[in-house]
Amino acid sequence: MTTFRVQDFIDGQQSRSIHFRILAICTFVMFVDGFDIFLVGKIAPAIARGLGEAPAAMTLVFFLQQIGLAIGAFVAPPLADRYGRKRMLVACSLAFGVLTLVASMATTITEFAIIRGLSGIFLSGGLPMAISLLAEHSPRARRGVFISIAFAGYSAGGAAGGAAAAWLIDAYGWQSGFWLGGVMPLLGALVMLLALPESVQFLASRNPADRRIAPILRRLAPGIELTGHEVFVAADGSSNAQKARLLDIFRGGRARATAVLWMACVLSMGTIALMAAWLPTFFQEMAGIPIQRFAVLAMLGFFGGLVGTLTMGWLFDRIRASRLIPAYYFGLAGMILMLSIVPFEAPFFLGALLAYNFFQTGGQTGLNTMMTRIYPASMRSTGLGWAGGMGRIGGVILPLFGGLALASHFSLQTTLTIIAVLPLTVGLLVLMIPDLARAEPVSQPKPATA
Structure with a gap:
């Protein structure tokens, strides 16, 4: 048996098409996060008018959304360390996309506030999970740049929310922003299922003999020679399958x-x-x-x-x-x-x-x-x-x-x-x-x- 240090291998790689594919997907996740987190604030008066309330009534919406975002930030990322970044990203994107579409059907401020609170639980986990997955696939020499590009996607998403407010709301109503905000994560979940590899570091830290690791490494470096007798270890050198605490x-x-x-x-x-x-x-x-x-x-x-x-x-x-x-x-x-x-x-x-x-x-x-x-x-x-x-x-x-x-x-x-x-x-x-x-x-x- 031979010991194969996964992060040393990734750090020594040149940037390839698969790295840019992972970057594009994670940047899109960040774009959706930025779009949806700031959307409510940009169109709050229109939402209130549409639901027959004064703008001050949106206080409940902002409060419950922040509570949901805080809960999600504490709960979702530890689950990603236990069950996998890709799996949790897909699950959160699906749940958030559905809840965002449901929010467009709310008939009262209270209904809308509750749905946005639940949505926030799934929304806030996207950023740390996407950044973790991107960092674990990026060569060290490019890691800072890749992560900064993903964060630029977050900023662009916030700006796009303003564009949606300017171009869509008057013509199609406040609901149109949530149609767009709901469809994007659903499409993202589909793309992640088909094109996003799981973090090799995560797999190695959980099970050094995981059969999914070698195929991902071959996608990262098509010329790599593996014998099938490797014991894969993560960056911390751990080769024990332990649950994160x-x-x-x-x-x-x-x-x-x-x-x-x-x-x-x-x-x-x-x-x-x-x-x-x-x-x-x-x-x-x-x-x-x-x-x-x-x-x-x-x-x-x-x-x-x-x-x-x-x-x-x-x-x-x-x-x-x-x-x-x-x-x-x-x-x-x-x-x-x-x-x-x-x-x-x-x-x-x-x-x-x-x-x-x-x-x-x-x-x-x-x-x-x-x-x-x-x-x-x-x-x-x-x-x-x-x-x-x-x-x-x-x-x-x-x-x-x-x-x-x-x-x-x-x-x-x-x-x-x-x-x-x-x-x-x-x-x-x-x-x-x-x-x-x-x-x-x-x-x-x-x-x-x-």
């Missing part, structure tokens, strides 16, 4: 990294939710800038986020993560301050807004990419999922500050100065993470006689 993300020297990552995600994702929910209102109520005028510039901010995501991916493969990611968050803190100082009419305001999106989206992408290195295959989805779940909690709590700032009649500069402390703290937290994510030399697989 939640406490594993705190073991093996990862306790401090996990605790710090959770705090960083609470603040990072909470800041994103806070700014997304309140920034236009801050400018209207504190600076007299109409929401419509701010929205025009905010749409252009998408391009800053796209460049930030792709740039983070390129740099991540070249610079130590524990130094690169803090630089993004320190830059984000600076740009939040600049938004409060630069006059809205000044040409540089758009530049500050683009830079704000650049650092915000790129920083969160860096955090998620770092986690793919900290957590081995046997617990990767769990690690990403629970960190994301903690971030969802931050997304529920931190936006409460927006209402407090308005009720307390804070100035725009005071409000944004307080908020700028959040990404500054994230940057300092990342500096405290043990260097478990430092890149290791890429080596070719060297089977060793057992």
Whole structure:
């Protein structure tokens, strides 16, 4: 028998068509996530009118959707570490697609809110599972870039939700957005069943003699020679078929990294939710800038986020993560301050807004990419999922500050100065993470006689 180290083999590969196929499928999963998560917020007034309610009644929808997203982030990824990334991605996509189509048939706000809460359970698991699967099939030299492209798909999905709101809602009603949002994951599930391989690292960590591993390796490298007597081991060197447990993300020297990552995600994702929910209102109520005028510039901010995501991916493969990611968050803190100082009419305001999106989206992408290195295959989805779940909690709590700032009649500069402390703290937290994510030399697989 010979020992075959799967990740060493994958890291030594050149990018092939199958890598780009996996990238395309995972990017589509992320696109659907971005589209559906932000769709409700973009068309909330139309939904409320269509169901005979005032826009304020949508509060229940947002609350239950966030609860569902948090539950899904905690529950679905550990199941992917137990039953497989592909299997759970397909199951979540099917369930979410059906529930989204059902949501279009709701007749009351309460019905709609309950369905969106259930949908969120299946929606939030897609991101950590897709990123885990992509990371486990990507050569190390391209991993950061591949993951950043997938996150760009998430941003593009959010922008596409705005396009759907602009082009479809007036002509076909609010339901049309959910028809599209329901059909896409169903099509994605079909494509995944036919064209997406299971993670080889996951299979090796569960059963080193799994017969599904060799055919996938041959698809990754058609010229590979396998004798049929290999014992396949994952990146952590484990050759025991063990079920992943939640406490594993705190073991093996990862306790401090996990605790710090959770705090960083609470603040990072909470800041994103806070700014997304309140920034236009801050400018209207504190600076007299109409929401419509701010929205025009905010749409252009998408391009800053796209460049930030792709740039983070390129740099991540070249610079130590524990130094690169803090630089993004320190830059984000600076740009939040600049938004409060630069006059809205000044040409540089758009530049500050683009830079704000650049650092915000790129920083969160860096955090998620770092986690793919900290957590081995046997617990990767769990690690990403629970960190994301903690971030969802931050997304529920931190936006409460927006209402407090308005009720307390804070100035725009005071409000944004307080908020700028959040990404500054994230940057300092990342500096405290043990260097478990430092890149290791890429080596070719060297089977060793057992």
